[in-house]
Amino acid sequence: xxxxxxxxxxxxxxxxxxxxxxxxxxxxxxxxxxxxxxxxxxxxxxxxxxxxxxxxxxxxxxxxxxxxxxxxxxxxxxxxxxxxxxxxxxxxxxxxxxxxxxxxxxxxxxxxxxxxxxxx
Numbered sequence: 001x002x003x004x005x006x007x008x009x010x011x012x013x014x015x016x017x018x019x020x021x022x023x024x025x026x027x028x029x030x031x032x033x034x035x036x037x038x039x040x041x042x043x044x045x046x047x048x049x050x051x052x053x054x055x056x057x058x059x060x061x062x063x064x065x066x067x068x069x070x071x072x073x074x075x076x077x078x079x080x081x082x083x084x085x086x087x088x089x090x091x092x093x094x095x096x097x098x099x100x101x102x103x104x105x106x107x108x109x110x111x112x113x114x115x116x117x118x119x120x
Contacts, residue, residue, distance in 0.1 A: 069120040078111040
């Protein structure tokens with residue numbers, strides 16, 4: 001089992017992560033700044049449907065001033081919904097990585113599903 005950054009509170013099950021942040025000696029994942037630069041872009045989620053599912057990165061929020069903790073909110077399709085758990089994400093700039101997401105429910109304005117990932 002490998003953990004995100006230097007905090008063991010968020011761990012992944014997949015040992016082979018392929019992204020430009022990956023270091024063989026220590027797993028390093030995209031930072032708040034790296035995700036912020038990709039705000040509004042699409043992330044492909046594999047293993048859900050034949051063609052996968054596309055989620056849009058809708059928000060990147062620092063959880064507390066001076067803290068390294070942050071959260072991501074993704075927006076998805078209002079028809080095909082993902083369950084809580086670890087999913088394989090792929091992005092052209094950030095590479096492939098596993099991410100634990102939690103469904104937050106649909107947006108009232110347009111019915112699109114929201115998903116959150118927290119890094120602490």
